Amino acid sequence: MILPSPLSPFSRIKGIGESITVDVSGNHFVLFSGDITTFPGYNEYTLSDGRQLSTGSISFTDDTSSLTGLHNLSRPWVCILNTSLNYIEFFLFTTRPKNLGVEIENVTNIVNYASSDGLIYISSDDYIYTTNDSPMITHLVLYRGNGEIFHGKYIYSNVIRDLNHDLIPDVLDVTRDGSITSFLKSFDFPNVIYVSSDNYFYVSTDNKTLEATR
Secondary structure: OOOOOOOOOEEEOOOOOOEEEEEEEEOEEEEOOOOOOOOOOOOOOOOOOOOOOOOEEEEEEOOOOOOOEHHHOOOOEEEEEOOOOOEEEEEEEOOOOOOEEEEEEEEEEEEOOOOOOOOEEEOOOOOEEEEEEEEEEEEEEEEOOOOOEEEEEEEOOOOOOOOOOOOOOHHHOOOOOOOHHHHOOOOOOOOOEOOOOOOOEEEOOOOOEEEOOO
């Protein structure tokens, strides 16, 4: 499903039903964790080594797994980053999501590199093009029961610039004015009563378990 262009700054997604599969395009799916070892390959450290996508489907679930556990999500939104574009597509949740799905497929790109193989194309303006296949995030699966979900696009001039060399691009760096993280800083997971036995939750003095916002 292709979502309509969101109103500024974002629009609520309506009619999800049991689930909805949204068309997206990017080479990074970002879940904020605050830790380079959590959500490896999908956290905010998009400039770290080894961030190669593999085709297939990935499910993120309601647990504390360091690989796919959404209890580790430190901000109530996820985003799709395409390094060839000047904007980020994001999805904002009113409650912590319990499940998400991502689909990665090989996509054929046309680039203006001269090549000696048989995949050369000459356009009407005499430029030489060739094709290459690369894995891209093509779909995001959103589910019912994750609260209201809002969709937005955030324009940024250079989505791979990293002035402080911390492997987090400036567009995702909360310390940078104008970043999407600063823009959405006022949104956070609420402190709600949530009974759990794992270490990501803590007990208040009245013996009730509060969800850690981390």
